[in-house]
Amino acid sequence: DAGVTQSPTHLIKTRGQQVTLRCSPKSGHDTVSWYQQALGQGPQFIFQYYEEEERQRGNFPDRFSGHQFPNYSSELNVNALLLGDSALYLCASSRRPGTSNQPQHFGDGTRLSIL
Template sequence: DAGVTQSPTHLIKTRGQQVTLRCSPKSGHDTVSWYQQALGQGPQFIFQYYEEEERQRGNFPDRFSGHQFPNYSSELNVNALLLGDSALYLCASSFRPDYQETQYFGPGTRLLVL
């Protein structure tokens, strides 16, 4: 049973570019949440997807957008990259956004913006 998978593992971009990160949830999970983790800090919630819709959003600008597909996988898109977007981007999956179960994290995508 595969856990949460993310791709790519590492990515280097320059300021102003756009990036797309991908996540496949753990088998049986239908809810995907994305987090940004800057170096030395805890993960910060970006948004959550369920039934192909964004259900909740943290304090992130509209440059951060996402999508969920019918197979529950998800993408995170960041436009007009800034140096401060350099971070580890984590995807977490769970069963139903209102279900009493914890979420499981993928290994993350390390993004470096130059």
């Protein structure tokens, strides 16, 4: 049973560029959440997707956007990259909010470095 998978593992971009990160949820999960973890910090919630719609959003600018596909996989897009966007981006999957008290399962993350 595959867990949450993320790609790529590492990515290097320059300021002003755009990036797309990808996530496949754990089998049986239909909800995907994205988190940003800066060095030495705890993860911060970016947003959550369920039924192909953004359901919840943390305190992140509109440069951060996402998408969920019919197979429940998800993408995180970041436009106009800033140096401060350098971080580990974590994807977490779970079952539909409110239907069961199931915790989120995390992938190993994508390490994004901005030069």
